[in-house]
Amino acid sequence: MRRKKLLTFGCAVGILACGACFLPPPRPGPPRPPRPRPHVNLQGSNRMRVTVRNNVGAQGIDAAMLERCVADSINSRRAVAIPVAVGGGEAQEGDAVLAITMEKASAAPEQQQLSPGSTTWDFDVTLSTALTRADGVWLWSEVNGVYQGVVVTAARVSAWDSSSFAARARYYICDPVAVHMLSHGQ
Numbered sequence: 001m002r003r004k005k006l007l008t009f010g011c012a013v014g015i016l017a018c019g020a021c022f023l024p025p026p027r028p029g030p031p032r033p034p035r036p037r038p039h040v041n042l043q044g045s046n047r048m049r050v051t052v053r054n055n056v057g058a059q060g061i062d063a064a065m066l067e068r069c070v071a072d073s074i075n076s077r078r079a080v081a082i083p084v085a086v087g088g089g090e091a092q093e094g095d096a097v098l099a100i101t102m103e104k105a106s107a108a109p110e111q112q113q114l115s116p117g118s119t120t121w122d123f124d125v126t127l128s129t130a131l132t133r134a135d136g137v138w139l140w141s142e143v144n145g146v147y148q149g150v151v152v153t154a155a156r157v158s159a160w161d162s163s164s165f166a167a168r169a170r171y172y173i174c175d176p177v178a179v180h181m182l183s184h185g186q
Contacts (some may be wrong), residue, residue: 037154040082040182045096045134048074052100055069060105060160061125061169063086069170070100073178082182094134098181101128107151107159121159124148131181139183147173148165 149172
């Protein structure tokens with residue numbers, strides 16, 4: 001009896017030892033997708049200056065907020081070959097420029113409100129954008145790109161003046177501008 005147990009144990013150890021040694025190695029996980037190569041050739045540019053011109057007037061988005069927001073969105077998505085984006089200020093020697101022009105901006109309250117103390121606004125912003133390299137070479141543009149979104153404010157606060165608008169602008173406006181520019185540039 002003892003002999004049978006030892007023989008069984010020895011065979012089990014042998015099977016495990018041989019099986020473990022002669023099995024193929026475990027399969028590696030799926031390969032990571034390569035980081036997208038930048039389509040935008042900003043060679044010779046030290047940084048990217050984001051500027052916003054407001055053709056809408058007093059109504060609409062704060063230009064300085066939009067400059068910072070677009071620059072942050074670009075920096076969070078940029079590849080190593082793309083220089084750091086900076087919002088606002090004057091372009092200096094060696095700066096690529098992403099010029100954004102606000103063509104139209106409108107916000108309308110929805111008829112059906114979520115709660116009595118708040119207002120839900122649908123907003124549309126039309127932007128024209130152009131990217132030029134530091135040497136003045138045109139790289140990419142989008143004319144009259146329409147960006148739409150929704151923001152909820154306190155009952156008597158306009159969509160543009162609400163504290164939650166900056167976060168919504170990043171999602172509905174700044175991130176799409178950055179993605180379009182980084183993926184479709186020449």
